[in-house]
Amino acid sequence: MPARDAVSLPNTEAFENIADHHIVRNFVGGLRMMLNDRTTAAYFWILVGITFLGVVGPMLAPYGIEQTQYSETGQILSAAPPSINHPLGTTFAGYDVLSRLLVGARPTVITGLLGGGLILTIGTSIGITAGYVGGRTETILMRFTDFVYGVPLIPFGIVMITFLGVGFLSSILVIGLILWRGGARVIRAQTLQIKQYPFVKVAKATGASRRRIIIKHILPNVAPMAIFFLALGVGYAIMLQASLTFLGVASPFTPSWGVMIRNAFNSGYMSQAWWWSLTPGLLIGITVLSTFMFGRGYEDLITADSESVEADTVAA
Amino acid sequence: MADDTPLLEIDDLEKHFEQSTNILDLLLRREPSKIQAVDGVSFTLETNDSIAVIGESGCGKTTLLLTLIGLHDITGGDVVYKGTPMSDFDDADWKEYRSNVQVIFQDPFNSLDPKMTVEESLKEPLKIHDVGNRDERVYQVLEDVELRPPEQYLHRKPMNLSGGEKQRVAIGRALVLEPDIILADEPVSMLDVSTQASVLRMLKDLIDDYDASMIYISHDLSTVSYISETVNVMYLGRIVESAPTEWILDDPKHPYSEALVSAIPIPDPHHDRARTEMSGAPRDPIDLGEGCRFRDRCPKVIPPDGIDVDQEAYREVMAFREALERDDLPLERIRKELDDPGDQEAFAAAIRGEYFSGEMTGENATTVDAALDDVADGDLDAAADRLRDRFESVCENTPLSVEAEADWHVACHQYYDHDRRTKEDHAITTD
Numbered sequence: 001m002p003a004r005d006a007v008s009l010p011n012t013e014a015f016e017n018i019a020d021h022h023i024v025r026n027f028v029g030g031l032r033m034m035l036n037d038r039t040t041a042a043y044f045w046i047l048v049g050i051t052f053l054g055v056v057g058p059m060l061a062p063y064g065i066e067q068t069q070y071s072e073t074g075q076i077l078s079a080a081p082p083s084i085n086h087p088l089g090t091t092f093a094g095y096d097v098l099s100r101l102l103v104g105a106r107p108t109v110i111t112g113l114l115g116g117g118l119i120l121t122i123g124t125s126i127g128i129t130a131g132y133v134g135g136r137t138e139t140i141l142m143r144f145t146d147f148v149y150g151v152p153l154i155p156f157g158i159v160m161i162t163f164l165g166v167g168f169l170s171s172i173l174v175i176g177l178i179l180w181r182g183g184a185r186v187i188r189a190q191t192l193q194i195k196q197y198p199f200v201k202v203a204k205a206t207g208a209s210r211r212r213i214i215i216k217h218i219l220p221n222v223a224p225m226a227i228f229f230l231a232l233g234v235g236y237a238i239m240l241q242a243s244l245t246f247l248g249v250a251s252p253f254t255p256s257w258g259v260m261i262r263n264a265f266n267s268g269y270m271s272q273a274w275w276w277s278l279t280p281g282l283l284i285g286i287t288v289l290s291t292f293m294f295g296r297g298y299e300d301l302i303t304a305d306s307e308s309v310e311a312d313t314v315a316a
Numbered sequence: 317m318a319d320d321t322p323l324l325e326i327d328d329l330e331k332h333f334e335q336s337t338n339i340l341d342l343l344l345r346r347e348p349s350k351i352q353a354v355d356g357v358s359f360t361l362e363t364n365d366s367i368a369v370i371g372e373s374g375c376g377k378t379t380l381l382l383t384l385i386g387l388h389d390i391t392g393g394d395v396v397y398k399g400t401p402m403s404d405f406d407d408a409d410w411k412e413y414r415s416n417v418q419v420i421f422q423d424p425f426n427s428l429d430p431k432m433t434v435e436e437s438l439k440e441p442l443k444i445h446d447v448g449n450r451d452e453r454v455y456q457v458l459e460d461v462e463l464r465p466p467e468q469y470l471h472r473k474p475m476n477l478s479g480g481e482k483q484r485v486a487i488g489r490a491l492v493l494e495p496d497i498i499l500a501d502e503p504v505s506m507l508d509v510s511t512q513a514s515v516l517r518m519l520k521d522l523i524d525d526y527d528a529s530m531i532y533i534s535h536d537l538s539t540v541s542y543i544s545e546t547v548n549v550m551y552l553g554r555i556v557e558s559a560p561t562e563w564i565l566d567d568p569k570h571p572y573s574e575a576l577v578s579a580i581p582i583p584d585p586h587h588d589r590a591r592t593e594m595s596g597a598p599r600d601p602i603d604l605g606e607g608c609r610f611r612d613r614c615p616k617v618i619p620p621d622g623i624d625v626d627q628e629a630y631r632e633v634m635a636f637r638e639a640l641e642r643d644d645l646p647l648e649r650i651r652k653e654l655d656d657p658g659d660q661e662a663f664a665a666a667i668r669g670e671y672f673s674g675e676m677t678g679e680n681a682t683t684v685d686a687a688l689d690d691v692a693d694g695d696l697d698a699a700a701d702r703l704r705d706r707f708e709s710v711c712e713n714t715p716l717s718v719e720a721e722a723d724w725h726v727a728c729h730q731y732y733d734h735d736r737r738t739k740e741d742h743a744i745t746t747d
Contacts, residue, residue, distance in 0.1 A: 198427035202489070205385040206441045207414030216440070220431040 030224055033301060040297030043290040050287050053102065054109025061099035065255050068094040082275055089275035091260075092267040100255055101279055107256035108238055108287065111172055115237025118176025120230045123183025128218055130184070131191025132210070142188065148181045154243065161249045171250035175237050183229035187222055194221050224298065231295035235288040242284050257284050321399045323529055324361040324384075324417075324497055329354055330392030331376075331383045335602065352601045353379040355553035356393070356716050361497065361529050366520075368532045368540045368561065370576065371550035374598060377533045380550075381501050384531070385419050386410070415445045418490035422502040424483035428474040434458070434485050435470040441493050453492055460525070461488040462518060480511035487519060491526055498523060498530045505536060516542050538580045541565060549573045552601050552609040554716065559724040569726045571616045596635065603642070607712035608727060612638040618710050618729055629674045630707070633684065636671040637703050640687075640696060646670075647691070664692040680706070 035041045063069065068076055069090050076094040080086060088097035130141040157174045164170035194200060194217070203213050242258030244250040252259055257280035264270045264277035331354040341348065353376040361367055371377050382388045384395060386402065395402040397413055405413065418441075421427045428437050438454045447453070458466035461484040474482055483503060490498055503519060504512040520543055523530050532543050540547055541561050549557040549570065557570040568574040596613050611617050612635045619630045639645050650666045651657050668688055676684060683706045690699035710729050720731035 198421040198423055199429045201382075201387060202419060202421065202427055202486075203429075203440065204387060205414065205417075205419045206493075207411055207444050208440070209444075212444065216432075217429055221429070 027223070027227075030227075030298075034294075034297055037297055037301065040294060040301075043293045043297065046286065046290040047294060050105065050283075050290070051109055053105035055106075057102035057105040061096075061102040063096040063099040065095060065100050065103050067096070067099075069096055070094070081273075088279055089273065091263065091276050092269050092273065097260075097276055097279060100260055101257070101283065104255045104257045104260060104280065105283075107168060107254045108241075108258075108284070111168075111241045111256065112234040112238045112287070112291070114169075114172045115175045115179070115241065116230050116234035118172070119180045119183060119233035119237065120226060121180075122176065123180035123229060123233075124187055124222070124226050126180065126184040127187025128191050128214060128222065131188040132195055132214055132218060138188075141184075145181050145184050148178060151178060153178055153240065154247070157240075157244050158247070158249050161244075166249060166251055168251040168254040168256075171241055171244050172237065174244075175240050179233060179236055179240070183226070183233070186229070187225060190222050190225055191218055194218055228295045228298050231291045231298070235291035235295075238284060238291075239288050257281075322360045322396075323363045323365070323398060324531075325396040326357060326359050326361075326384070326393075327396060328393035329357045329380070329383065329390065329395060331355075331379050331388055332391045349602050352553045352604050354383060355601075355604070357548075357550075357553075357555055358393075358717075359548055359555065359558065361531060363496075364524075364527065364529055365546070366523065366530045366532060366544040368534060368544035368547045369550055369555075370534055370537055370540060370547055372535055372576075372598065374601075375550045376553040376601065377535075377550055378501055381419070381499050381531070381533055384499055385417060386413070411445070415441075415493050416496045418493060418495040418498055420483075420486055420490045420498065420500045420503045423506055424479050424486055425474075425506070427486045428477075428482055428489075430474050433471050433473055434463075434477070437474075437485060438489055438492055441489060445493060447493065457488040457492045460491065460522060461485070463488070479507050480515060483507060483515055484518070487515075487522065491522060491528075494526055495528055498528050499533070500530060501533045502535065503532075504539065505534065512539070519543070537565070537576055549576065552598055552604065554609060554727065555725075556608075556610065556727045557725065558717070559726075563724060569720055569724070569731060570610075570728045571614045572610045599638070599642075608714035608729065611709060611711040611714075614711070616730065620706075620708060620710070623680070623706070624678075625676070625680055626674065629672075629676050629680070632672050632674070633680075633703065633707050634709065637700070637707065639671070640691070640703070641700050643696065645691070645696075660689075660692045664688040667691055683707075 035044060069080075069086065070076060071080075078090070078092055078094050080090045080094075082089045086096050086098065088101065090096055091100070126141050126145065130138040130145075156178060157171070160174045160177075161167075161170055164173065200213060200217055203217055208216075241250060241256070242261065245252070245256060245258030246262045246265070248262065250258070252262065260280040261277045261284075264273065267273075267276075270277050330352075333351040333353060334348045335351055355376075357380060359367060369377050369380065379388065383390060390402065397409075397417070400409055402413075428434075432440075435454055438457060439450050441447075442450045442453060454470070455466045458464070458469055463469045463481060463484055469477075469481070469485075474485075477485065483506075487503070500519070504515050507515060516539060530543070532540065534540060537547075544561055547557075547559065547561045547564050548555045549564070549572065551572050557564060557568065557573045559569075564573055565577060568577045599609075599612065608614070613631075614634075615627065615631065617627075617631055617634050619625050619627075625633075645667070647667075650670060651663060654662055654666060656662065664685075668684075672684070675681075683702060687699040687702045690696070690702065710732075714727060714729045714732065717725045717727050718729075718731045720726045720728075
């Protein structure tokens with residue numbers, strides 16, 4: 001279009017191209033529709049807030065996480081209840097709970113994003129490949145998925161971590177390597193359905209390559225479903241990481257919220273110093289709840305939107 | 317290109333699907349039964365020609381189309397495009413074929429990607445075949461399909477288009493590469509009647525303007541005369557009649573075409589006309605065998621010489637024989653419904669009740685009764701032999717196609733000239 005060509009600034013041009021790209025446009029469009037729903041918007045902003053905490057939390061922390069707090073009389077503030085100086089109290093070792101929470105937001109967010117991202121990537125790749133390519137490839141991939149379904153998660157995590165070594169990242173890896181299974185199945189089912197639509201047949205008849213059909217037609221049409229699984233994956237990853245940490249098979253040195261609960265439990269002061277484990281527990285709960293509810297909001301949205309290809313699958 | 321090479325030649329095209337086999341079939345080494353969706357279809361599309369293929373749902377017309385665009389593998393015969401058979405296509409031939417043969421599907425609501433704007437959908441074929449000048453071409457094609465002004469439509473998504481507008485975009489997408497051949501699968505049947513006419517007229521004009529040829533597939537004979545000069549009537553995977561549209565509409569020769577033509581609605585409640593009676597539904601196209609495929613439903617099925625039988629009664633015998641020879645009789649069910657499942661006589665009577673309505677007399681009745689007793693005794697082969705001996709029809713040997721008049725092919729024995737050809741040479745007359 002001549003009008004746009006007249007804008008010669010290369011940067012704006014590039015930016016417009018990105019904004020114009022159909023994946024970005026569909027993503028932004030979908031998000032905007034979701035935020036029209038107030039409940040979904042509320043959960044969305046909670047998630048944005050937690051992500052924000054993950055970025056700036058450590059800078060906001062008033063004390064160091066391993067800085068022992070002393071009372072005015074010079075005694076260690078061991079498991080002190082909330083006060084003005086320490087609004088969320090202190091731990092048994094005299095650390096400030098609020099600071100630990102703020103610093104702990106970052107590992108939680110990283111767990112969610114990395115774990116969810118891993119689940120999304122593996123699940124979508126396997127699902128689309130199996131669904132679109134079909135035949136023997138599909139059989140092999142889906143039987144493998146069935147096999148992974150049979151793997152009990154926590155025992156597998158414990159075994160894997162003894163191989164990979166106890167660590168923060170290895171616990172995320174273990175989660176990602178298992179939890180893609182649900183997404184793979186659903187996305188395969190959707191791909192099978194989309195593959196049968198006339199618009200895919202027309203593209204094939206026009207000579208579109210397999211790659212082109214997957215990228216331009218299948219992917220954009222399964223993308224909303226994939227994002228739904230991303231949301232679920234983020235929630236599951238955070239929850240599971242907390243479980244693994246609590247069981248002691250994830251790194252106790254990364255001060256995540258799961259580690260806080262574990263420390264509180266191990267100290268034997270859990271019932272007296274309720275503030276120590278309650279707040280991280282609540283935060284994990286809120287985060288996971290928000291991701292699930294955000295996903296659910298999406299589900300409602302596409303079920304209502306009858307124009308959308310995926311409406312039938314989700315409704316079924 | 318040599319002048320006498322036809323644009324597209326469909327030569328005895330065959331698309332059979334194998335019915336899925338289970339482990340028992342494998343163990344017993346049973347031959348998988350074949351679904352003969354398209355079976356021995358031949359016709360030729362010349363440049364600037366428009367040919368229609370007509371038939372009821374399930375007759376194989378959509379399979380024919382999907383085979384023609386190469387989405388199904390051919391199982392027999394060939395499709396020859398500008399002299400090159402599809403079985404010899406290399407990658408470059410396929411690319412050329414895919415840019416020159418475009419398809420319009422029936423369902424406008426799903427033939428556009430819901431995530432793409434009109435502009436993106438129209439540009440996709442151009443990008444695939446690396447054609448330049450895309451903006452202008454897209455603009456032009458939108459004008460051509462009467463979506464004006466094009467600016468208003470470029471950035472819309474299918475969600476914001478009406479059914480007619482969607483189908484116009486789909487037509488535009490098929491035309492944007494300026495193809496030689498358009499394959500249209502009931503392009504207007506899902507539109508409102510008010511939109512049908514205008515879209516159809518536009519399609520017809522555009523095919524002329526773009527210098528393309530068209531194969532138009534439909535179940536609706538009434539729209540065909542707008543579009544095509546030649547009609548092929550298809551029944552159970554085969555073409556039963558092929559002639560210029562006017563001829564078939566005026567004087568259909570094949571009993572099946574006759575039934576189709578007489579089913580075209582006439583918008584006049586007082587109009588009185590003789591309707592052709594057609595009973596039952598088409599068989600499943602599985603293991604069909606030789607001869608005319610319409611014979612078990614045909615009101616004009618030809619009895620053997622020397623047998624005096626009422627036409628309706630004879631058709632019933634044919635339908636019964638068909639089910640018997642294909643082992644399709646619902647014997648289990650009929651027996652279960654009896655008061656006394658052991659009573660052979662009642663069983664034979666119940667089968668009779670299921671398949672025969674009228675009374676027959678003389679030798680005919682004796683043969684049928686004897687056959688029914690055989691069936692009741694479980695001896696199906698004896699029953700089949702008995703019936704075949706008396707009732708075998710010439711329709712069981714009807715060739716694929718008979719030239720009734722010049723340019724008028726009918727697969728019906730009524731037009732089979734026994735003086736000119738003998739029954740044995742029907743294999744050669746399949747052209």
